[in-house]
Amino acid sequence: MTEKALQQLKTAETEKISHLDYFNIGITVDCVILGYEEKELKVQLIKSDMQEYSGLYSLPGDFIRPDEDLEAASYRVLKEKTGLDDVYLEQVRTFGNIFRHPSGRVITVAYYSLIDIKNHKLQTDLNELHWHPVNEIKKLAFDHKLILDTCLHRLRQQVMEHPVIFNLLPEKFSLRELQELYEAILGVELDRRNFRKKISIKDWLLDIDEMEHNVPHRPGKLYMLKKQFRNKSVKTGAVLQFA
Amino acid sequence: MTEKALQQLKTAETEKISHLDYFNIGITVDCVILGYEEKELKVQLIKSDMQEYSGLYSLPGDFIRPDEDLEAASYRVLKEKTGLDDVYLEQVRTFGNIFRHPSGRVITVAYYSLIDIKNHKLQTDLNELHWHPVNEIKKLAFDHKLILDTCLHRLRQQVMEHPVIFNLLPEKFSLRELQELYEAILGVELDRRNFRKKISIKDWLLDIDEMEHNVPHRPGKLYMLKKQFRNKSVKTGAVLQFA
DNA sequence: AATAAATATGTACTTATTACACATTAATTT
DNA sequence: AAATTAATGTGTAATAAGTACATATTTATT
Structure with missing residues (x-):
């Protein structure tokens, strides 16, 4: 970002675009938490309780707190949802289409995480998340199917070049x-x-x-x-x- | 993002974390505009006029407008800085360390772009951007050296797998x-x-x-x-x- | 006309990838 | 206890890809 942009921002209140408008964008992290069981790759999903997406599942995520790094936010979501904190986690892509969220402008940074389902520290009863075989997922709430597919695509790339796959095994x-x-x-x-x-x-x-x-x-x-x-x-x- | 997070947000004004806090994060795009000339890879930089980084160069970027897609924002920056609009552009990574920007919490989505320096539509006189050989860059303002290096790393990966390099040639x-x-x-x-x-x-x-x-x-x-x-x-x- | 500098091209060698079959071991069944 | 089943463990030949390397040709320059 240039100083020019900041100047624009500082003097924004006297102009058409108000200062607040620039900060009127929500920013979240969404986590594609992947596990492996019974010869299938699985992902943690929660039933969406938004009217617009009733009956559909969505990825776990949360707003980034103003005093929190991106990675810290996704680790926090992971810890809250799985009880795990020493896990493989990688940023994949940021999704920011204007209408991707029905409640307003929300940009989300997508991470994928690889965990060992048999890890004894894993707690799946902390919330309403459940494992779903990725091959059976046809549709998700928001743009979460696109996010999932993008993460799977990245995983396939990584797997060919780096020993990341072992995070899914005991x-x-x-x-x-x-x-x-x-x-x-x-x-x-x-x-x-x-x-x-x-x-x-x-x-x-x-x-x-x-x-x-x-x-x-x-x-x-x-x-x-x-x-x-x-x-x-x-x-x-x-x-x-x-x- | 879950409905739970939204609920949290909606009722936030009655809680410790105020509604506004969640939106008190600036979000920008930064563009690594790459060209090729005289057997060297070059990047467009502008002299930072922030006190904290006086004398250092930085990448062109701007705030994302509330009614603008991520890609639209980076295309807009590119068009403003180079006059070009039909260019190769790819998202690389989002950088969001708490203290990466001295003026406040700003998360930035980094893009890299490949352009033909000899393109007759290219206008370098629109602004104070200039070409700098990437191999001579030791230090940049903000975390822009990290952003540049990350983009170059991604470019090297892409170049081995896809015919993207031709965007740099006539x-x-x-x-x-x-x-x-x-x-x-x-x-x-x-x-x-x-x-x-x-x-x-x-x-x-x-x-x-x-x-x-x-x-x-x-x-x-x-x-x-x-x-x-x-x-x-x-x-x-x-x-x-x-x- | 001679020289310099770059283009254009092929082959032998090494390494990586693919296709493919049989003996061995332990658990299970009879 | 013996026979059966189902998986483990291993090697080689054929093909494809990657690497190392040298000479004749063409154009611009001297």
């Missing part, structure tokens, strides 16, 4: 579980041998010399993500990548 | 010019033969059977980008890519 997992998760996110079938070769080349995994338990077939080996690849955000330091 | 260009542009953006040297092979495989270019003029060496052939690859935004339809 600490220990088998190669089969990992492959099924890739397949669920990318919507493709992968060849087991080629998949294992590719993962092996990445050198992300630690063989912890344990086996699966309670599976109705021959148990597979368990692995963990090496510590140096654990990420709570891809963006951390990312702008320095080419510096 | 309609007709030689393979040498194209290669030098890739080298400037990616900060690497490329092998001429391998580069040409890769470009040829992409099948982006139309051989228009013309040669360079006024070059102090053997002229090369000129090419154009095929029409179907002309993009004013990578995001157009992108969310449907995996649908």
Whole structure:
């Protein structure tokens, strides 16, 4: 923003556009909270109780407080809705069409978060949020279907380049579980041998010399993500990548 | 955003957080306007006239008007600053740290734009913006260095996957010019033969059977980008890519 | 006419991707 | 206890993509 714009603002009360008008835009964060269960990618949704969208679900979100960073606002929403605070979270895009919200001008910054549904700290009873398989979602309140699709698109990009997918799995997992998760996110079938070769080349995994338990077939080996690849955000330091 | 948040807002005047507080956040767009000239990537900057940042340059930007879409706001800034309106423009990220702006709480949505410096419609005399080679920029006002770096990082990603780079070139260009542009953006040297092979495989270019003029060496052939690859935004339809 | 500087082009080598089959192990069934 | 089932675990050949590298050609300049 230029000084010119600020001057405009400071003297705005004497002009047509009033000072207040510039601040008459609400700004929120919306969170696409993703989990993985029963070979499906799922998202937390709440039933919209706005008349305009009765019967439709919407994404959890809230206004950004004037004394709160963007990331702090989305972490707060996450903590309120899931009880979790040490989670992967990434900004995706800001949505600001004039008529996107029936109650007035509201611009929203969309984040997506990846959590382990089996995390024992996860509390789903804090509110009226429930898991919904993303593939079954046809329509959402507001522009939330667009927001969801944009986040899923970004997730698919990230997954091909960075080890972010592990945030959706328990600490220990088998190669089969990992492959099924890739397949669920990318919507493709992968060849087991080629998949294992590719993962092996990445050198992300630690063989912890344990086996699966309670599976109705021959148990597979368990692995963990090496510590140096654990990420709570891809963006951390990312702008320095080419510096 | 949930209905609960709206309820909170509607009844806010009876509570500690006043209704006005929620709207007491300014929201702007900032534009990283990029061009290419003399084998260098350049960005349009204006000298900051804020006391806090005297002597430093900053990115062009402005407040979003209450009746204006996000994209409309950034197109408006672009049109005001360059006279151009048919340009490549893409949202990159929203920056909202509490103290990023000395005059108050201002959240900004960053866009980057790619323009052809030799476009005859370009008017650089509309304002006090000037081109600065991005590699020589060490410090900017506000958090604008971070915004610039984030946009450049995104540009480098896009360039590897999509034919966006052509927005920085005149309609007709030689393979040498194209290669030098890739080298400037990616900060690497490329092998001429391998580069040409890769470009040829992409099948982006139309051989228009013309040669360079006024070059102090053997002229090369000129090419154009095929029409179907002309993009004013990578995001157009992108969310449907995996649908 | 000679020189300089850039264009234009192809091949061998290495690395990555894809397609594909069989022996092994543990749980389950008979 | 033996047979069956269902998944794990592994390797190789074929193809495609990426990398390294040199020479003849064309135009402008000297």
